[in-house]
Amino acid sequence: MKKMKLVMVGNGMAGVRTLEEILKIAPDLYDITVFGAEPHANYNRILLSPVLAGEMTLKEIMLNDVDWYEKNGITLHLNKTITQIDRISRKVIAADGFEESYDRLLLATGSNPFVLPIPGKDLPGVITYRDIKDTNAMIEAASHYKNAVVIGGGLLGLEAANGLKLRGMDVTVVHLADWLMERQLDKTAADMLKKSLENKGLKFLLKKQTTAILGNGEGRVARVSFSDGEEIPADLVVMAVGIKPNDDLAKSAGIHCTRGIVVSDTMQTYDPRIYAVGECASHRGIAYGLVAPLFEMAKVCANHLAHLGIGRYEGSVTSTKLKVTGVDLFSAGNFQGAADTEEILLHDAVGGVYKKIVLKDDRIVGSVMVGDTGDGAWYFQMLREKKNVAEIRDHLMFGQSNLGNTGHQGQSNAAQMADTMEVCGCNGVCKGVIVKTIKEKGLFTLDDVRKHTKASSSCGSCTGLVEQILASTVGGAYAPQANKLKPMCGCTDHTHEEARQVIREQHLLTIPSVMRFMEWRTPNGCASCRPAINYYLLSTWPHEALDDPQSRFINERAHANIQKDGTYSVVPRMYGGVTNSAELRRIADVVDKYNIPTVKVTGGQRIDLLGVKKADLPKVWADLAMPSGHAYAKALRTVKTCVGSEWCRFGVQDSTQMGIDLERAFAKMYAPHKVKFAVSGCPRNCAESGIKDVGVIGVDSGWEIYVAGNGGIKTEVAQFLCKVKTAEEVLEYSGAFLQVYREEARYLDRTVHWVARVGLDYVKQRVLEDAEGRKALFGRLLYALQGEKDPWQERAQGVAKHEYQTLATVAVV
Amino acid sequence: MNAPEKAIMNEWINVGAVEDIPRLGARVVQSAHGDIAVFRNADDEVFALLDKCPHKGGPLSQGIVFGRHVACPLHNWNIGLDDGKAVAPDEGCAHRFAVKVVDQQVFLNI
Numbered sequence: 001m002k003k004m005k006l007v008m009v010g011n012g013m014a015g016v017r018t019l020e021e022i023l024k025i026a027p028d029l030y031d032i033t034v035f036g037a038e039p040h041a042n043y044n045r046i047l048l049s050p051v052l053a054g055e056m057t058l059k060e061i062m063l064n065d066v067d068w069y070e071k072n073g074i075t076l077h078l079n080k081t082i083t084q085i086d087r088i089s090r091k092v093i094a095a096d097g098f099e100e101s102y103d104r105l106l107l108a109t110g111s112n113p114f115v116l117p118i119p120g121k122d123l124p125g126v127i128t129y130r131d132i133k134d135t136n137a138m139i140e141a142a143s144h145y146k147n148a149v150v151i152g153g154g155l156l157g158l159e160a161a162n163g164l165k166l167r168g169m170d171v172t173v174v175h176l177a178d179w180l181m182e183r184q185l186d187k188t189a190a191d192m193l194k195k196s197l198e199n200k201g202l203k204f205l206l207k208k209q210t211t212a213i214l215g216n217g218e219g220r221v222a223r224v225s226f227s228d229g230e231e232i233p234a235d236l237v238v239m240a241v242g243i244k245p246n247d248d249l250a251k252s253a254g255i256h257c258t259r260g261i262v263v264s265d266t267m268q269t270y271d272p273r274i275y276a277v278g279e280c281a282s283h284r285g286i287a288y289g290l291v292a293p294l295f296e297m298a299k300v301c302a303n304h305l306a307h308l309g310i311g312r313y314e315g316s317v318t319s320t321k322l323k324v325t326g327v328d329l330f331s332a333g334n335f336q337g338a339a340d341t342e343e344i345l346l347h348d349a350v351g352g353v354y355k356k357i358v359l360k361d362d363r364i365v366g367s368v369m370v371g372d373t374g375d376g377a378w379y380f381q382m383l384r385e386k387k388n389v390a391e392i393r394d395h396l397m398f399g400q401s402n403l404g405n406t407g408h409q410g411q412s413n414a415a416q417m418a419d420t421m422e423v424c425g426c427n428g429v430c431k432g433v434i435v436k437t438i439k440e441k442g443l444f445t446l447d448d449v450r451k452h453t454k455a456s457s458s459c460g461s462c463t464g465l466v467e468q469i470l471a472s473t474v475g476g477a478y479a480p481q482a483n484k485l486k487p488m489c490g491c492t493d494h495t496h497e498e499a500r501q502v503i504r505e506q507h508l509l510t511i512p513s514v515m516r517f518m519e520w521r522t523p524n525g526c527a528s529c530r531p532a533i534n535y536y537l538l539s540t541w542p543h544e545a546l547d548d549p550q551s552r553f554i555n556e557r558a559h560a561n562i563q564k565d566g567t568y569s570v571v572p573r574m575y576g577g578v579t580n581s582a583e584l585r586r587i588a589d590v591v592d593k594y595n596i597p598t599v600k601v602t603g604g605q606r607i608d609l610l611g612v613k614k615a616d617l618p619k620v621w622a623d624l625a626m627p628s629g630h631a632y633a634k635a636l637r638t639v640k641t642c643v644g645s646e647w648c649r650f651g652v653q654d655s656t657q658m659g660i661d662l663e664r665a666f667a668k669m670y671a672p673h674k675v676k677f678a679v680s681g682c683p684r685n686c687a688e689s690g691i692k693d694v695g696v697i698g699v700d701s702g703w704e705i706y707v708a709g710n711g712g713i714k715t716e717v718a719q720f721l722c723k724v725k726t727a728e729e730v731l732e733y734s735g736a737f738l739q740v741y742r743e744e745a746r747y748l749d750r751t752v753h754w755v756a757r758v759g760l761d762y763v764k765q766r767v768l769e770d771a772e773g774r775k776a777l778f779g780r781l782l783y784a785l786q787g788e789k790d791p792w793q794e795r796a797q798g799v800a801k802h803e804y805q806t807l808a809t810v811a812v813v
Numbered sequence: 814m815n816a817p818e819k820a821i822m823n824e825w826i827n828v829g830a831v832e833d834i835p836r837l838g839a840r841v842v843q844s845a846h847g848d849i850a851v852f853r854n855a856d857d858e859v860f861a862l863l864d865k866c867p868h869k870g871g872p873l874s875q876g877i878v879f880g881r882h883v884a885c886p887l888h889n890w891n892i893g894l895d896d897g898k899a900v901a902p903d904e905g906c907a908h909r910f911a912v913k914v915v916d917q918q919v920f921l922n923i
Contacts, residue, residue, distance in 0.1 A: 527884030807840035
């Protein structure tokens with residue numbers, strides 16, 4: 001098939017990112033041609049400021065060099081400005097008459113700096129700040145001249161001023177508004193910023209309107225004059241008063257533009273063959289000037305160009321970070337506040353720390369910070385996720401480290417960490433490696449960092465820290481991924497929730513039918529999505545959907561835990577942690593008969609036989625004659641108990657029997673992740689019910705039920721759900737809780753993660769307030785468990801024999 | 814061991830039928846070189862790799878098979894079934910064995 005022709009006008013970050021996305025998902029669809037007006041390949045424009053400041057070199061900020069285009073079969077025209085689009089014969093025409101036809105056209109023309117319409121604006125020595133050429137002009141001027149005037153006290157202006165100062169110039173920043181960066185900062189923050197920049201030697205003239213730029217008679221700029229009559233000397237004037245989307249080309253072709261090329265949620269212009277991304281595009285009335293939204297646009301645009309047609313861009317909330325070394329500043333969302341918002345403030349003028357969090361209905365809607373911005377990424381993430389912060393509100397201001405995340409022991413201030421400090425304890429990755437990889441490979445997303453460094457790819461408890469390192473390394477280019485929109489894996493753009501919904505609504509019963517219906521990109525998924533879909537099918541349609549063992553992780557397929565040497569461990573079920581001499585004797589005999597090297601008591605009051613050869617498993621199970629403990633499964637594991645009222649002099653309830661009853665009722669229950677119970681017979685809580693998915697504590701008048709605790713990766717105290725009177729109620733309420741979790745949580749969510757997302761109020765509403773609903777949930781759980789066979793006894797009798805036997809043995813002669 | 818023992822003389826050895834291997838799964842063949850994982854994918858293509866992940870020696874035969882890849886059960890490295898190579902950015906290679914299917918029977922050349 002003949003490839004279609006995709007032409008891209010503009011060669012900046014948004015456009016090239018779109019091409020990268022297309023190459024990833026539909027590498028053979030298009031012949032791609034790129035026109036760039038600049039003489040350089042794609043570079044990281046936001047890092048021009050560190051280049052100006054002399055902290056980085058041009059080479060370091062290149063994202064895609066010319067080789068990249070060649071390697072990917074892309075035709076690259078540098079130094080060629082497209083001046084005309086002929087939409088009727090579908091071609092673009094360059095200033096030098098060169099023509100290229102297209103099937104799809106991608107406009108990524110970026111923006112132009114706004115030039116004040118004042119006398120003298122064209123004098124030599126008056127420049128804007130936009131590209132490599134401007135940056136070089138400033139570096140050049142700094143070595144010859146003394147006085148620089150930067151017009152505009154916004155982000156770009158201040159970065160330019162800082163760079164020029166570092167290069168030895170005497171810099172004055174002129175700003176029209178009452179305070180600096182008025183679109184990102186409130187007055188308090190701006191005043192602190194001004195002070196710290198003044199300490200670095202910058203001078204400021206606020207509330208000043210520039211009226212003219214005057215020459216020295218020899219044709220070069222010499223002075224700047226203001227509306228109040230004042231004049232100051234200037235050998236270099238940098239105009240950084242704003243940008244305007246570069247929509248001239250589109251406008252001249254008759255494409256609808258209103259301060260930017262108007263695009264739909266699919267990044268298409270009014271001519272559906274023509275797309276626009278980046279700073280030149282106007283989406284829902286907003287033209288974004290920051291990098292993070294551009295990447296989201298690129299993803300959606302690529303998705304459509306690849307004919308997948310499922311992505312939508314719905315706008316972005318943006319955050320700002322100033323890239324001036326030694327000045328920490330962060331701003332996001334509605335930082336000013338309004339009549340219906342509340343503020344949490346911390347202000348230490350002497351210490352130079354100012355933090356403001358703006359809340360509305362217990363959700364963060366904005367934040368501005370000066371001095372200590374370590375938690376900016378965290379606040380921003382919660383802002384984007386619209387997370388309810390009511391429960392952490394009193395600690396919110398003190399940051400993420402104060403919530404007691406294990407894994408990084410309070411070392412949450414990424415920027416201050418030493419390079420040698422370990423970030424990811426699971427994979428042994430230290431900060432220096434992460435920073436180096438981000439810089440060398442040009443990474444922008446958490447997923448990329450995970451792939452390349454493995455940091456936060458195992459237990460995930462250091463995710464926040466890795467995000468902070470990413471944010472502090474790439475600055476404003478970092479786009480925290482909103483969890484809600486996160487696709488299941490690389491095989492699809494659909495989320496877990498969407499998959500569940502389709503399975504329910506379309507009554508799908510097999511993995512291939514789900515993948516067909518949802519148009520999976522891969523023929524049979526991957527090791528990440530297939531187990532998830534298998535679980536969703538089984539939990540949505542019990543007794544109807546067929547289990548697919550090949551889509552289960554080896555532990556669940558073999559019904560034992562794989563160990564590092566390829567042997568397995570066997571943990572028989574002991575209901576409520578109670579055993580007897582006959583069981584112990586059989587266990588001892590099995591250990592001897594099969595030479596099992598290690599016998600260990602587990603944390604869940606059971607016995608673990610470690611180092612069993614796979615081929616021996618069915619025989620071991622037959623000899624044990626005990627049910628599977630499911631210690632290998634995303635399922636009910638143990639119900640830990642204390643001895644309770646039967647023996648204990650303090651016990652007020654028979655916790656052991658309660659535990660046995662619970663374990664008998666819910667054993668063999670598969671779930672999104674492992675589920676652990678504990679039952680204590682009195683408030684002394686010897687069974688540690690406070691850190692279990694469901695913790696039950698006996699009190700004199702009945703039982704208290706706690707949910708969503710966790711003693712693992714993220715130690716989390718369980719939350720009080722309710723108090724009930726009878727053992728039957730304990731079963732019904734805890735069963736109903738588990739069934740909501742089974743039906744609605746994402747695969748691999750522990751109860752703690754799921755409840756954190758949906759809120760305890762939601763759980764209470766489903767389990768406590770709706771009595772009918774609770775009974776129905778409990779009924780559905782019992783139905784799902786009905787007739788579920790014990791996997792070990794089945795296999796001891798010959799089910800799935802091939803799993804445990806080798807195919808053949810070949811000898812060399 | 815109830816699987817048949819077979820002698821080899823540097824030639825093609827029949828190790829069983831294609832249908833003895835679960836689709837999107839693997840079986841193990843024991844040999845003097847160590848265990849060999851014999852995979853079958855959704856299109857009934859058969860591949861053979863040394864049953865040792867280049868990362869930390871995990872048994873690849875126990876992993877989840879998808880497309881022309883297997884995910885190692887120990888640390889989730891993805892290994893190409895046709896070339897034994899780890900998928901980037903991971904680096905490493907599992908030893909490959911020649912394999913062919915004749916009349917639904919699987920033959921290895923070790």
